[in-house]
Amino acid sequence: MSPHTSMGEVNGLPMPILRDTGSSIDVVCLKVVKPEMFTSEQVWVQQPLDDAPVCLPLAKVDLKGEFGHFITKSALVYNKADKGRYLLVNRTAAI
Numbered sequence: 001m002s003p004h005t006s007m008g009e010v011n012g013l014p015m016p017i018l019r020d021t022g023s024s025i026d027v028v029c030l031k032v033v034k035p036e037m038f039t040s041e042q043v044w045v046q047q048p049l050d051d052a053p054v055c056l057p058l059a060k061v062d063l064k065g066e067f068g069h070f071i072t073k074s075a076l077v078y079n080k081a082d083k084g085r086y087l088l089v090n091r092t093a094a095i
């Protein structure tokens with residue numbers, strides 16, 4: 001694992017957590033979130049090399065790691081975009 005990655009739990013499932021200093025919102029794969037966790041909110045996200053932003057749903061996520069245990073909101077990516085880790089922004093890590 002990289003020095004910016006640690007093991008933790010996302011909604012009770014073990015998962016590597018990558019601290020991403022360039023991200024503006026936490027990101028996790030849809031497959032680890034239950035339907036009742038959706039918040040009915042969305043966020044527009046644009047990657048540096050993409051032509052246009054995409055709209056991603058938000059969900060409440062139960063997060064545990066070396067930084068503690070709390071519930072936060074995360075943007076959800078589809079299963080085909082799953083990289084197998086939770087992207088944690090500095091703002092969340094500082095809570």
